[in-house]
Amino acid sequence: MSDYKPVSCEAHSIYELAVMQRTPALVRWQDDDGIREEQLLPLDVETKDHEEFLVARDSEGSPVRIRLDRILAFQPES
DSSP: OOOOOOOOHHHHHHHHHHHHHTOOEEEEEEETTEEEEEEEEEEEEEEETTEEEEEEEOTTSOEEEEEGGGEEEEEEOO
């Protein structure tokens, strides 16, 4: 059983809009190593095993996959 907690519709919409518009965002999230913060290019929001993830690329082009309920802050570039 997963400990995933669904995010709000508002947060989900912000992630989806950034994906559709290919808008880079400053993202802060909690992972197994602690809190990370990076400029990312959101590519997709996907669901797997009843959990949702932001799929993105970092500034070096490496893939990043973040469970949505682990995102602490998401600031799209204006």
